Amino acid sequence: DSHVQYERVGADVTMKCGSMDWDAAVTWTANGTDIDESHLNGSYLILKNVGLSQSGQYFCYEGSSWHLKYQTNLRVGTPPKEPVLMCRSNNYPKGFYCSWHLPTPTYIPNFFNISVIHGTKDMVCEKDSPPKNRCHIKYLQLFSTVKYKVTLTVTNALGKNFTTLTFDEFAIVKPDPPESVVAKPVPNNPRRLEVSWQNPSSWPDPESFPLKFFLRYRPLILDQWQHVELSDGTSHTITDAYAGKEYIIQVAAKDSDIGTWSDWSVAVHATPWTEEPKHLTTEAQITETTSVSTSSFMAPPTTKICDKGAVVGS
Amino acid sequence: LGAGQSIQQTYDLTRYLEHQLRTLAGTYLNYLGPPFNEPDFNPPRMARAERVPSATVDLDLWRGLTDNARLAANYRAYSRLLCYLRVLDGQVGTAELRHRLSHFCASLQGLVLSIGGVMSSLGYPLPAGPVGPPGPPGASAAPNDFLKKMDDFWLLKELQTWLWRSAKDFNRLKKKVPPAVVTLRLEARGF
Numbered sequence A: 001d002s003h004v005q006y007e008r009v010g011a012d013v014t015m016k017c018g019s020m021d022w023d024a025a026v027t028w029t030a031n032g033t034d035i036d037e038s039h040l041n042g043s044y045l046i047l048k049n050v051g052l053s054q055s056g057q058y059f060c061y062e063g064s065s066w067h068l069k070y071q072t073n074l075r076v077g078t079p080p081k082e083p084v085l086m087c088r089s090n091n092y093p094k095g096f097y098c099s100w101h102l103p104t105p106t107y108i109p110n111f112f113n114i115s116v117i118h119g120t121k122d123m124v125c126e127k128d129s130p131p132k133n134r135c136h137i138k139y140l141q142l143f144s145t146v147k148y149k150v151t152l153t154v155t156n157a158l159g160k161n162f163t164t165l166t167f168d169e170f171a172i173v174k175p176d177p178p179e180s181v182v183a184k185p186v187p188n189n190p191r192r193l194e195v196s197w198q199n200p201s202s203w204p205d206p207e208s209f210p211l212k213f214f215l216r217y218r219p220l221i222l223d224q225w226q227h228v229e230l231s232d233g234t235s236h237t238i239t240d241a242y243a244g245k246e247y248i249i250q251v252a253a254k255d256s257d258i259g260t261w262s263d264w265s266v267a268v269h270a271t272p273w274t275e276e277p278k279h280l281t282t283e284a285q286i287t288e289t290t291s292v293s294t295s296s297f298m299a300p301p302t303t304k305i306c307d308k309g310a311v312v313g314s
Numbered sequence B: 001l002g003a004g005q006s007i008q009q010t011y012d013l014t015r016y017l018e019h020q021l022r023t024l025a026g027t028y029l030n031y032l033g034p035p036f037n038e039p040d041f042n043p044p045r046m047a048r049a050e051r052v053p054s055a056t057v058d059l060d061l062w063r064g065l066t067d068n069a070r071l072a073a074n075y076r077a078y079s080r081l082l083c084y085l086r087v088l089d090g091q092v093g094t095a096e097l098r099h100r101l102s103h104f105c106a107s108l109q110g111l112v113l114s115i116g117g118v119m120s121s122l123g124y125p126l127p128a129g130p131v132g133p134p135g136p137p138g139a140s141a142a143p144n145d146f147l148k149k150m151d152d153f154w155l156l157k158e159l160q161t162w163l164w165r166s167a168k169d170f171n172r173l174k175k176k177v178p179p180a181v182v183t184l185r186l187e188a189r190g191f
Helices: A282-295 B003-032 B047-051 B059-064 B067-091 B095-121 B145-176 B179-188
Strands: A002-008 A013-015 A026-030 A044-047 A056-062 A068-077 A084-088 A095-101 A111-118 A121-123 A134-138 A148-156 A159-167 A179-186 A189-198 A211-219 A226-230 A235-238 A247-255 A268-270
Touching: A002 A013, A013 A068, A084 A148, A084 A159, A095 A111, A095 A148, A179 A247, A179 A268, A189 A211, A189 A247, A189 A268, B003 B095, B003 B145, B067 B095, B067 B145
Parallel strands: A002 A068
Antiparallel strands: A013 A044, A026 A056, A056 A068, A084 A095, A095 A134, A111 A121, A111 A148, A148 A159, A179 A189, A189 A235, A211 A226, A211 A247, A247 A268
16 A cells, blocks of 8 residues: 655654565565665564655655565654734735744645634635635725634644734735836936836725835935835935935835834935036146046035134144 | 814814824823733724714715715714713713813814804805713713723713824815816805
């Protein structure tokens, strides 16, 4: 007879050669390779402290006739640990999704079962097709004071485990990042950058459930971000950019009343508008270049620069 | 004040109250003590708590509400919630909490008046009939202290949820009721 045999890593395994007597002459193979006599106890195969590498097809043949007497597919693995479960609503108020994974692999097939209970009501969780460990729940009601309870049970041939999440409807609202972020210089404005973006396409009803945004920007030469929060609209003009410096810009989104901020959007880069260098004669160019190079790191013109006389030792 | 500004003001007041309640509820639940102040506390909703107006609503129903029905639902809910909250206010043992509760009640009263103002500016009648609660759930009616605390827990939770719902309600109204248009319409009708 032939079947799958699951064993835990580190277990001692004994395999009987089908109906053969203990003292019968037999030959065992593993994945086509004869197994050394030292692993045999009579006609029994003894595998001590099995490891993952010992998974495979095991055959037992009767000594003289080479008739196949026993075959098994040995699968060495582990029972599942407590799964990691996360639920989130990135398309509020349509519904929310839950996704899960095991903290460590089990090396054998696992089966997941998820239950979603709202008060006394069992809710359907529409599963994505494998291998995606994710399912989706539709909100039937809004503005509920009753928590949702999600229980995920994982089972495999070697064991079972589960985890439970309890949460309020508004606590798991987290939009996807804003999309189509664009940053452009503003002609004739050396300290401005115009940034625009769009609501995440997964957010179904920005009219009723408006998003607010968080913009962060910094020149590439600095590490410190500057932030600005915007509750209306999907654009903003940065007015304090350093002249001529390349900037990196990102945007995040949040429901204007509930939940948490999205991840940051994809970063975009832009450099504020700078005056086109004029077509000068050679001598003028040299003078121009000398003055430009000393002023490129000058503070904004409004800042008072100390007088030459005041500088010590000049 | 045009309806648009009035709605905006009501929205802002709702957001202010929501923020206020977050800290007040935390303080109050600590006052009630365990298990009420534990984040995962998830009690079944007792029949008693059903008397408190529930913000829960079917999604499509909520979307389809007329402006009048939307406002009236808010008006009725806060009028009743205010009454329950006043009962709470009268029973709290610590002066500091009592002070904060009464301050909150005053602000909530402001919200009820503000909603009423929006309704009037849009030409809607205020909801008729008894607006106060049939019988406050938190009063001596509670057979024991634990159930009394349970009533308080659900009252605060429902109030928090109503404020969050109202923010969405007034957002919707803001978009549907631009300030200028409404003023013209009212003038045309001889107001």
